[in-house]
Amino acid sequence: MPPVMPQTPHKDDLVETWSFLEDGINSVMHKLEEGVDMKHYMALYTAVHNFCTSQKAVASNQGLQAHRGGSLLRRTRSQTALSQEIYRAQHQKLIPLGLLAHLLGEELYKLLGEYLSRHLHEVHQKSLAHAEEALLTFYIREWSRYTTAAKYVNHLFSYLNRHWVKREIDEGKKNVYDVYTLHLVKWKDDFFENVHTKVMEAVLNLVEKQRNGETIEQSQIKSIVDSFVSLGLDENDSKKSTLEVYRHYFQVPFIEATRRYYENESRQFVAENSVVEYMKKAETRLEEEKARVGLYLHSDATKNLTETCLDVLVTAHSTLLRDEFQILLDNERQEDLARMYRLLSRIKEGLDPLRSTFESHVRKAGLAAIEKVSSEGENFEPKLYVDALLQVHTRYQNLVNEAFNGESEFVRSLDNACREFVNRNNICKTATTKSPELLAKYTDSLLKKGSKAAEESELEEMLVQIMTVFKYIEDKDVFQKFYSKMLAKRLVHVSSVSDDAEASMISKLKEACGFEYTNKLQRMFQDIQISKDLNTSYKDLQDKVLDDDDRKRMVDAHFQVLGTGFWPLNPPNTAFSAPPEIVKTAERFQKFYFDKHNGRKLTWLWQLCKGEVKANYIKNAKVPFTFQVSTFQMGILLLFNETDTLSYSDIQKATSLAPEVLDPNLAIFLKAKVLVASPEGAKPETGTTFSLNYNFKNKKIKVNLNIQIKSEAKVESDDTHKTIEEDRKLLLQSAIVRIMKSRKKMKHVQLVQEVIHQVKSRFPPKIADIKKNIEALMEKDYIERLDGDEISYIA
Structure with a gap:
C-alpha cells in the first residue's frame, strides 16, 4: 500500500x-x-x-x-x-x-x-x-x-x-x-566548534604516519580540508566564501606540526649521517611536501608549507651545507654540488657565500694551470698557454651549466675569476700585456697555412674558443695591435689558411668590440682586393707592350699597394740596393701606377717582399732546387751569378744591408749549407769569405730559407709595445678632449672617472697616466685649470 x-x-x-x-x-x-x-x-x-x-x-x-x-x-x-x-x-x-x-x-x-x-x-x-x-x-x-x-x-x-x-x-x-x-x-x-580540535589531532596523526612511511587513507584528509574550506563565509556577503576557517583551524596547526616534525627529524638525521646524505634526505622531503599539496591540501597552503620546510630543512642547516661546498668542489662532485645549489637557491641569500668560494677556487685553479705552463721555460708555445686558460674555463663553465643551472651570478663569479687569472698570472708578472700578445700569436698560428686544424668546422670552433679568452682580456688594444700586424703579414705573404676564416675572425672581433676596433682590419682586405685588380690590369698592359723575349726576361712579379693609414707596417730599417732584375721590374710597375694615380708616393717595403730563385748550379741534381727567399736573401744570392766566392765586405757593399740584417741572413745560408764559409766554421763578419756549395743536398725540391730570425721577432715585439704606449697616450688625450668639449667644465675627479669609463673597453687606464695626459693637454692649451679643482675646456 x-x-x-x-x-x-x-x-x-x-x-x-x-x-x-x-x-x-x-x-x-x-x-x-x-x-x-x-x-x-x-x-x-x-x-x-x-x-x-x-x-x-x-x-x-x-x-x-x-x-x-x-x-x-x-x-x-x-x-x-x-x-x-x-x-x-x-x-x-x-x-x-x-x-x-x-x-x-x-x-x-x-x-x-x-x-x-x-x-x-x-x-x-x-x-x-x-x-x-x-x-x-x-x-x-x-x-x-x-x-x-x-x-x-x-x-x-x-x-x-x-x-x-x-x-x-x-x-x-x-x-x-x-x-x-x-x-x-x-x-x-x-x-564544528565542538569537534575541530579532535578532528585536527586525528588528521595530524594520519599525516605523521604517512611521513613515517605508512600508507593512509588520503581521501579522508582531502574531505576534511574541503569541509573546512566550505565553512568559510564572508560576513559582508553570504554568497562569497573565504579561507579564514580553513587557514585558522586547519592550516595553522598543520604548519606548526610540520615544523615540529622536521625540526626533530633533521636534527637527528644530521647527527647520524653525512652532509651529502642529509641533502638527499632534505630534497626528498621537500618533494614529498610539494606533492602533498596536490594530493589532499588546499593550494593556499603551498607558500606557508614550502617556506616552513625550507626554513627547517635548509636555512637551519645552511652553515653546515656551505662548509661542505669547498670539499665538493675539490673532489668535483658535480651531482652533489647541483643538489646543494638546488637547496640553497631556494632560501634568501643562500648562494652568496658559495659564489665567492667558487670564484676563489676557479682563480686558484687558473693560476695553478698557468704556473705549470711557466715551468716549461720562456720558450713555450702560445698554444700551450691558451689551452691551459681554456681548459680551466671549460671545466668550470660546464660545472656552472650543469650543477648551477647556468645561473647568472655564478656566471659572473666565473667571469671574475677568469678575468683575474687571464690578466694577472705568473707569466704576466714580467709584462702585464703578455696574455693578449700570446693570444694574438696563437690566433696567427691557426689562421696561417699549414694549421693543423684542417677541417673548416674545427677551425671555426677554435676561433670561438679564442673569443672566449679574448672576452677576459683587459688590454684589448694590445691584442688588436699584434693581431693587425700578424694579419698584415698573412695578407702580404698570401699565407692565410682561407679568406672565410679571416672574415669570420674579424666578424667576431667586430661583434665583441664594435666597428671602430676592426675598421682598419677590414680596410686591409679592401686593399688586397684592389691590388688583385691592379695586377690584372698591369699584366694585361704588359702583354700588349712587351714582346715574347722581353716577357721571358721579366721577373714574374705580384704587387700589393697598401694604404699607409690602415696597415701597421714600418718602412725598412736598413738601406738596400736591390738587384738590377728587381729594380727594372719595380720601375716598370711604378711607371704604370703613377700613370693611373698621379701625385701619389710609393715606399717599397723590401723587408716584406719574398720570391723564389732556381739553383741551376748544383751538381748531381736531377731537378733544379728552388729556394724560397726574402728579397734581402735574393739580393745576396744573385751576387753569386757573377762569381763563386765573395767576401763579407763585398756582399755588404753590394747590398748596402746593415750588419744586423745581413749577418742573420748569411747565417741562415751557412746553416742550410747553401753557402760555405772560409775559414771553416767562421761566423758572418769582416774577413769571412762565402762560396756557393755545389754539392748542396736536401730532401725537398723547394727549400724554404725565408725564416724569421728570433732577434728580429724580439725587436718587432718591442716596437709593437712602444707603438701601443703611444696609441694609448693619444687615445687618452682624445677621450679627455672629447669629454671636455661636450661638458665645458668638470671637476678633476669626475673627468678622471669619465675617462676610465670611456676607455676601459680597450684597456684599463692607470690614473697616473690620465693625470699626466691632462697636464699635457693643459700645456697645449686645450684645457685649463680653474679654482676649486675644476677644469675648463678652451674653445
Missing part, C-alpha cells in the same frame, strides 16, 4: 505549517538515502509557498491581524507588533501585500534554525563515541549527509530565499543567509 500523504496544513496557521514542514525536513535529514517521494516533496514546497503568500495568518506572539480588502491590507490598531516598514508606512492608508509575507517568513526562518541546532546537538553527542580515524570517518559521513540534505531543504525554502531572505540581506540585516548557507553556519557554530 502506498504511504498515506499527510494533509497539507492551513496556509494561515504557523504551528500547523511548521509541524508539517518539520516532519518533512526530518525525513530529508535522516532518511534521504531511502529516496524522496516527489508528491510529498512538492507538498512541502507548496506549504512554504502558501504560508509566505497567505493574506490572513495568525501570529500569536505578534498580535498581528490582517484583513482582506481587495488586493490591499488595512492598518490595524496593534502598531507595536508591526514591522519597521509597516510602521513607516502608517500614514499611507494602504499597505502592499508583500510586507506581511516579510514578517511571516522570519518565523519559518527562526524555526528552521532552531531545528538545525537541535539536530546538530544530536550529531555531536554521537561523535563523542568516536576517536582518531573513526572520528574522521564519522565526521565525513555526517558532513556529506548534512550538506546533501541542505541542498534539498534549500530548494524547499526557495520561495523564502527569493523574497524574505533577499529582502533582509538587501536591507543590510546581519546573520541572515539563504537556507543552504544557514545550514553551514549552524554546522560551524553548533557542531
